[in-house]
Amino acid sequence: MVKNKKEFEGFIRGKGCRLTGERLKLIEGIKRQRGHFNVDILVSCLKKQGLKVSRDTVYRNLPILLEAGMVAQSFRTSRDTYYECARSKGHHDHLICRGCEKIVEFKDPAIERSQQRIAKKNAFKLEHHCQQLIGLCEKCRK
Amino acid sequence: MVKNKKEFEGFIRGKGCRLTGERLKLIEGIKRQRGHFNVDILVSCLKKQGLKVSRDTVYRNLPILLEAGMVAQSFRTSRDTYYECARSKGHHDHLICRGCEKIVEFKDPAIERSQQRIAKKNAFKLEHHCQQLIGLCEKCRK
DNA sequence: CTCTTATTAAGACTAAGTCTGAATAAGGAT
DNA sequence: ATCCTTATTCAGACTTAGTCTTAATAAGAG
Structure with missing residues (x-):
């Protein structure tokens, strides 16, 4: 880095x-x-x-x-x-509202560890990843 | 559905x-x-x-x-x-080799649960997500 | 069967990303 | 410092995924 x-x-x-x-x-x-x-x-x-x-x-x-x-x-x-x-900032992923396009950043070390485990199991060298959670925020659900 | x-x-x-x-x-x-x-x-x-x-x-x-x-x-x-x-097939995510574009599908219930937890914490209604792990497969690492 | 209006096809349009070719400049050699 | 090779840059043409427009069509209500 x-x-x-x-x-x-x-x-x-x-x-x-x-x-x-x-x-x-x-x-x-x-x-x-x-x-x-x-x-x-x-x-x-x-x-x-x-x-x-x-x-x-x-x-x-x-x-x-x-x-x-x-x-x-x-x-x-x-x-x-x-x-x-x-x-x-450090690495993080995104939660995106499809209504208002609001973006919330989050980190989850447990997910990162799972991703590493999955890559290893498939003999991949993991370089990066893209994780987007799409949904509706509180306001946009009305 | x-x-x-x-x-x-x-x-x-x-x-x-x-x-x-x-x-x-x-x-x-x-x-x-x-x-x-x-x-x-x-x-x-x-x-x-x-x-x-x-x-x-x-x-x-x-x-x-x-x-x-x-x-x-x-x-x-x-x-x-x-x-x-x-x-x-059921829902799954993807591991993608940036060398040969090989695609491996995987499921990980633990990650799915974490995603739900994160959405809930931020008052989002999760609709779907996109998770791609990018790296190099065994062959492409040479 | 008729009327209203959502839906469709065709093709023009927009814009993210790539490619081309000529000009420039980084860095090694002298 | 100056020259030479070649990577890099710029400008603008090009490609193409996705959107928009318009006129024609057809689904469904009455």
């Missing part, structure tokens, strides 16, 4: 990739994100802050940042994939 | 909707699906079997079939949403 610019430099060079200005802008901009973001949100925030980077560059570098553990895939709507800065 | 044509008729009329030929073709075609399918797969299978229905009709009716519990959302790739006929 890469935590800062220095570690990122090591990580990126270790892969034989180049440490470009855009990549530094990207990790800077992502650290500034609070909460969930999708690619368009990220690009327009970067732009506002004078850290212009093309949409394509974001798409190209996201897999690297995911691999480095600096960004985590958070959840998906029918339209979009949302991410979040891994440093902002 | 709607199980057959008769129950479906009751369900659809209960909603004040019409029992159309297309809807019958749809549930017929879905019952014939084995395993996972996305909208395009479903449309072309229906076509092959002489049950022509437009793509749009499928998209329009999927929420109804989900609500009726005849179809379940199965998992999503970066491109597509996959479904499956709810009757074919």
Whole structure:
């Protein structure tokens, strides 16, 4: 899990990739994100802050940042994939109201352990997971 | 959970909707699906079997079939949403290899119970969930 | 059988994500 | 420092899952 610019430099060079200005802008901009973001949100925030980077560059570098553990895939709507800065909080999953789209974050160590057990039983090396509980919140049930 | 044509008729009329030929073709075609399918797969299978229905009709009716519990959302790739006929097997989740895209199905009652507990704690009425464990299978780890 | 209105098909449209090709710049070699 | 190779970037074209529009059709009530 890469935590800062220095570690990122090591990580990126270790892969034989180049440490470009855009990549530094990207990790800077992502650290500034609070909460969930999708690619368009990220690009327009970067732009506002004078850290212009093309949409394509974001798409190209996201897999690297995911691999480095600096960004985590958070959840998906029918339209979009949302991410979040891994440093902002620990890992967690989401409870989503299909009525008002309210999102509640939760952690459950027991579930995580079960997931590891299931992966092991099937000889998988678990890298990450996506767990979304969909339902109706108190208000939306009326 | 709607199980057959008769129950479906009751369900659809209960909603004040019409029992159309297309809807019958749809549930017929879905019952014939084995395993996972996305909208395009479903449309072309229906076509092959002489049950022509437009793509749009499928998209329009999927929420109804989900609500009726005849179809379940199965998992999503970066491109597509996959479904499956709810009757074919019981509910289960997926372990997906990001290398070869192999999919392993699993059930875990303990996780299901935890999910219910989490929903209850947050005053949500849980309708369904999406749990995908992503990693590398034995072969793809080399 | 007639009338109302939900539903349908066809195709235009939207937008997330990918691809292409030319220009740029990182980093090693000299 | 300067040159050279090649990964990376940008801009914009492209692909395609999913949505919307409109006119035609047909389900169901009376």
